[in-house]
Amino acid sequence: MDILTFGLWEVVGTPIEAMQGEKKSITITYSKEDKVEAINEAVVAKKESVKDEKKQE
Numbered sequence: 001m002d003i004l005t006f007g008l009w010e011v012v013g014t015p016i017e018a019m020q021g022e023k024k025s026i027t028i029t030y031s032k033e034d035k036v037e038a039i040n041e042a043v044v045a046k047k048e049s050v051k052d053e054k055k056q057e
Contacts, residue, residue, distance in 0.1 A: 022043050022044075023043070023044040024041055024042065024043055024044060025041070025042045025043075025044050026039065026040070026041050026042075027039070027040045027041075027042075028040075
């Protein structure tokens with residue numbers, strides 16, 4: 001891609017590609033003695049953009 005765009009894709013594409021990662025939520029449960037009892041991880045669903053919502057209609 002760099003050869004075809006003369007490296008311009010790196011300027012635009014790197015921030016776009018960096019935003020594509022998954023967001024995660026981590027919940028840590030502690031006991032009364034302040035010891036870790038459980039660690040739960042969940043992937044947070046992305047909100048659909050307005051463009052995606054219009055495509056579905």
